[in-house]
Amino acid sequence: MKMKQMRFDLENKNAFSFSSSLPTQKRSLVVKFVVCFLLLGLAFRLFSSSFVQFSPETTTTDPSLALEEKTLPPLADLVSGHFPVNETQDSQNDPSGPYYTNQSCRNIESHQNCMKHGRPDSEYLYWRWKPRDCELPKFDPKRFLNLMRNKSWAFIGDSISRNHVQSLHLYFVTGLDYSYRKALKFIFKFITSSKHKAHVFFRTTTPDHFENGEWSSGGYCNRTTPFQEGEVELDNIDTTMRNIELEEFEKVAAMGSAQGMSLKLLDTTRLSLLRPDGHPGVYRQFQPFAADKNAKVQNDCLHWCLLGLIDSWNELVKKMLLSV
Numbered sequence: 001m002k003m004k005q006m007r008f009d010l011e012n013k014n015a016f017s018f019s020s021s022l023p024t025q026k027r028s029l030v031v032k033f034v035v036c037f038l039l040l041g042l043a044f045r046l047f048s049s050s051f052v053q054f055s056p057e058t059t060t061t062d063p064s065l066a067l068e069e070k071t072l073p074p075l076a077d078l079v080s081g082h083f084p085v086n087e088t089q090d091s092q093n094d095p096s097g098p099y100y101t102n103q104s105c106r107n108i109e110s111h112q113n114c115m116k117h118g119r120p121d122s123e124y125l126y127w128r129w130k131p132r133d134c135e136l137p138k139f140d141p142k143r144f145l146n147l148m149r150n151k152s153w154a155f156i157g158d159s160i161s162r163n164h165v166q167s168l169h170l171y172f173v174t175g176l177d178y179s180y181r182k183a184l185k186f187i188f189k190f191i192t193s194s195k196h197k198a199h200v201f202f203r204t205t206t207p208d209h210f211e212n213g214e215w216s217s218g219g220y221c222n223r224t225t226p227f228q229e230g231e232v233e234l235d236n237i238d239t240t241m242r243n244i245e246l247e248e249f250e251k252v253a254a255m256g257s258a259q260g261m262s263l264k265l266l267d268t269t270r271l272s273l274l275r276p277d278g279h280p281g282v283y284r285q286f287q288p289f290a291a292d293k294n295a296k297v298q299n300d301c302l303h304w305c306l307l308g309l310i311d312s313w314n315e316l317v318k319k320m321l322l323s324v
Contacts, residue, residue: 081131098125099139100170109166141175173237181244188252192259200256201317202249203266205241207234208302209276221301223276232273242269264320268313276301278309 102108102115115122129136155161191200213219234242249265256263272278282288282297283305289295304310 077133078131078136080133081129083127084130099141100173108170112163112166139171141171142178145172145175145179176237176240177244180241181248184244184248188248191263192252192256192261194261197260199262199264199321201264201266201320202245203313204245204269205238206268206272207238209279210299210301215298215300215302219301220299221276221279221281225277227274227276229274232276234269234273238269238273266313266316266320268316271312272309275309278304280305 102113108116110116128138155165191198209221209223210219211221246265249263253263253265280300280303282299284300285297288297
């Protein structure tokens with residue numbers, strides 16, 4: 001599933017111009033009308049193109065999803081209800097708590113991280129919306145991803161739409177365990193079912209070193225020396241992925257050995273974490289600042305320079321081969 005968010009920046013004072021004779025209230029109304037018109041036009045363009053396609057041939061593999069679709073009430077019933085904050089027996093009607101926290105999801109943007117910034121109460125994390133005439137199932141990211149298989153989504157709007165996108169994204173991050181573990185099981189099953197008695201090296205995840213942003217949002221990596229041990233820690237996503245890799249590899253290693261197959265773990269995660277200086281950065285293209293020293297250049301803080309850190313992985317492979 002792909003999610004794409006689009007925003008209109010209305011901070012540009014030259015985007016629209018109005019006569020100063022218009023009252024403030026009328027100017028505000030005109031702005032809202034123009035923005036709504038643009039949003040509707042863009043929405044029509046998106047849904048009439050191939051950008052958002054909901055194929056009628058797509059089916060879900062989970063039969064309970066179809067059952068849930070049939071039993072859900074009309075939308076009007078879903079939005080009529082209350083938060084049971086004054087009902088003693090239901091004051092915390094979701095004892096399991098939130099699906100994620102600021103500890104389990106470290107990529108919550110700072111200005112939205114209420115708990116990290118010292119908000120003293122926590123009851124608001126447990127109050128769930130209760131429709132008047134039905135039970136609303138708790139959001140399940142695994143089932144949602146299955147339902148949205150081979151479909152695309154677009155979030156069109158302002159910073160509130162961005163807020164919604166971030167919420168959905170954090171749910172999917174917490175569903176990473178299930179999805180990634182399932183993928184690894186499939187790969188390992190394929191390997192161990194092979195008739196070839198191969199030497200298999202399974203490389204663990206390697207971290208990126210984007211700072212102050214990501215690939216498409218201005219992130220950069222301009223450090224020129226390695227980190228020392230203890231100066232940096234894996235982020236939550238990389239930690240989750242590596243733990244799953246280690247768990248699933250341990251399960252399959254013994255099986256492979258019993259079948260005469262050699263499975264070795266090429267654990268490059270920790271040593272790669274210490275090398276923020278090893279990425280191409282802005283030098284993914286020739287002389288990026290030759291024409292303009294203030295040019296905005298996209299950084300590559302994921303892949304590695306050649307020559308560079310990744311060459312040391314070959315030394316690990318050679319040593320492990322000699323010890324087979």
